[in-house]
Amino acid sequence: MSQSFRQRLWAILEVARPGDHVSRGFDIVLLSLIVLNILAVILDSVPSINRRVGPALNAFEWFSVAVFSAEYLLRLWSAPADPRFAQPIRGRLRFMVTPLALIDLIAVLPAYLPLFGLDLRFVRALRLLRIFRAAKLARYISALRLFGDVIREKREELILTTCVFGLMLLITSCLMYFAENEAQPEAFSSIPAAMWWSVVTLTTVGYGDIHPVTSLGRLLASFSAILGIGFFALPTAILGSGFIEEVEKRKKHHIRTCPYCGREISR
């Protein structure tokens, strides 16, 4: 009977199957809590809001940690209900190293670290780690798998593109360092500084905090910027075509992903 209770609990904790209203309700509660946690982190960072509702946000943080901890422990306890994690010890260990279980652990663990006495600056950084609770959404937005699949499918091309971008970055920043260092020893103080300029230019962001002023520098920058446009073409072609291929494949295999519940729906 404990086994059947464990199976029921596992079913509730997992993403709900169509018709399982209790499990669906649990999913909605947990989803809301994750979204509220994200909002809390954002609001917490605004000084004026922090001053007013800081204690409330703190209380909500502890409440969230308690709920997420309980969720994690219950998942761990009921894991053997899944055939993949059948054995009490080894199954649970195997469950613990699944990506989703690791995310769940990382979502609560940093909250317990200050208890062991750490300096305040580090604690502040830990507080920010709470934002990674957003990763808990991954369980519900299984549509993210589409993106993962596209990136996996086009792995080689993307690595190649990154290499080429790296070489372009290296060459343009060295040339610009040579061209502008004398005229602007502050802005183009070193090759790494020139690299910041290169990234900003090749991606066509163009903040304008660093820009060439000499004729030679402007000529080189012009070629860099035009190269940057050419470079745009590659991720657009690779990711774009990969995305369309993957969507076609799914449509062909009668797989649809509901954008709301994150489920794959067979037609």
Next chain:
Amino acid sequence: MSQSFRQRLWAILEVARPGDHVSRGFDIVLLSLIVLNILAVILDSVPSINRRVGPALNAFEWFSVAVFSAEYLLRLWSAPADPRFAQPIRGRLRFMVTPLALIDLIAVLPAYLPLFGLDLRFVRALRLLRIFRAAKLARYISALRLFGDVIREKREELILTTCVFGLMLLITSCLMYFAENEAQPEAFSSIPAAMWWSVVTLTTVGYGDIHPVTSLGRLLASFSAILGIGFFALPTAILGSGFIEEVEKRKKHHIRTCPYCGREISR
């Protein structure tokens, strides 16, 4: 006979059928009035022009409201001439909630609100609402349907892309807040402020009002900017392919949309 007059009026008010010169003339007059209204709003906002021709623009506004009000009432009166809105009361109510009828109502209603005594600041905002009279153009530019169809067709993919963009925004802004808050407590004062930076960078707009100054911040910003380029690929692939598909489909079904009169033309 009143019925036949009503039907004639309805035909004139609707977009003209080929050969109906009276209705065509009415369409041109109304179209011109809408375009002049848009121009009036724009000119009204320029202080130097407002000072000189303010009263004339005001008079034109009241004239426009009168014409648009008459147009709306005539449409409402003659609506039962259309089989879809056949019954005198229920038909007219059903007509009133169609999108185009609602747009016509919103185009005139704000002009009457000040009559009921409202504070001036709110009135100023209401004046600006006049710009939504541009939406009245939707009746005539039925080519806009093409865009609507593309967006409807690619609904799921666009929602997915928006979700992914939201996550990227969240993660990059949290990391940048952590990296830059200490060095620039003014610019990166909070996560929402960092979000503004994130949007400006991920879309490669790059105003340069906020930009990272620390090495860690610049490294993170570089990755964000490159991610931004990758992200460009998705709407380009989704909307681009959707647009081409839709145009092909229309060409295949011998449907052409005249870009001038906004009509669909069968070949």
Next chain:
Amino acid sequence: MSQSFRQRLWAILEVARPGDHVSRGFDIVLLSLIVLNILAVILDSVPSINRRVGPALNAFEWFSVAVFSAEYLLRLWSAPADPRFAQPIRGRLRFMVTPLALIDLIAVLPAYLPLFGLDLRFVRALRLLRIFRAAKLARYISALRLFGDVIREKREELILTTCVFGLMLLITSCLMYFAENEAQPEAFSSIPAAMWWSVVTLTTVGYGDIHPVTSLGRLLASFSAILGIGFFALPTAILGSGFIEEVEKRKKHHIRTCPYCGREISR
């Protein structure tokens, strides 16, 4: 015999046929003169260069005008050698209104206007018109036809896209004017000023001379910038696919355009 001389002259003036070395030589001389004219306009605008070699540039200008005038008159005289312009009067008139002949006329005419006494400021503007001599290159770079064909083929879609861009511009600039006018009465002084911001943002150029500072303004600007990315997708899809289609079509019909001499080459 005069007729055969006229035909020979016409053949020389026109783009050379393969093997006609005299005509080829004339083409190269004229092309060089056009390119030198463009360089002269550019150098003329640099104050330091203008001060040193101004008189030489002036002399070169008069030499060019003389050559281009002679070229135009000879073309006009020999035009009836072409069957399209066979009649002495009507044929020449018909020749005069062809685009290439009009370009040739515009290339020399402004140089004669100061002779009729005009104020200096206008003369300065006329001098700049010389840059349109670059249009004379159109005769030689017939590959430009490819672009013309793509734009003609995709006329409707481009008009549609321009309309949608116009509506986006109108709506985003009105909203931003409303959101930012009070906080930055200088920068967002009127809707036309806000339109400048809109163009800079929707095209993702982002100079940073005008940018929102209020929370509402930044929120609206974020949506505008994301819309801007979406808008990128449309010309990319339209022009990109049109360009590829046109190149395919030409390859299929064994038409190749030499990028150097601008000729279409049949295989």
Next chain:
Amino acid sequence: MSQSFRQRLWAILEVARPGDHVSRGFDIVLLSLIVLNILAVILDSVPSINRRVGPALNAFEWFSVAVFSAEYLLRLWSAPADPRFAQPIRGRLRFMVTPLALIDLIAVLPAYLPLFGLDLRFVRALRLLRIFRAAKLARYISALRLFGDVIREKREELILTTCVFGLMLLITSCLMYFAENEAQPEAFSSIPAAMWWSVVTLTTVGYGDIHPVTSLGRLLASFSAILGIGFFALPTAILGSGFIEEVEKRKKHHIRTCPYCGREISR
């Protein structure tokens, strides 16, 4: 026997064949040395690092030059082991003018030039030339051939696009010079200065160091920026489609390029 030693040496110096562990080891050592050289150039340019570890970087430079020189001489000596460079003198000369051998020479030659007495400023520039040692990577990243092939395949279209970009640059910069020169004689001082603005705008980088302030200038700039978006479409279409075609072709011919070792792998 010397011949067989020469052949073994040639095999080791060349990129390793599968199973040749000695040659593989040599490749890894050389690759690491190249990467360390790149890092050294970058670190050398940072003043704070240069002050601390300058002598060590200098020593590493001389060590690298020694190794690369030895590598070049050994390659030259063992070249006749390759059937392509069979003859002792003519074969070696033919080897010396291959692109990879020239790169190897350029990688070491500048280091020897200061020995012949040159002024210091020139030496500083020569030091920077070391960055071109990165080109030695070309031997190992044969995947770069994919990019070379795409560019070669689409040569004509890219030349055409560059011509059109040049014309757009010319026309927009002349118009802007005319529109803004009077209002901003400093920023738009000459047509070449306006060209810098044009490049920054047409590529949508938008640093904001030069931007129009007059109404006419802003109108022209708006059209330029929109043209810039249209121009984006062309390299995206050309390079993107070329890249996808080339990848397809390689997949069809069972050619895969390992992104790590840079080898083409037949399946």
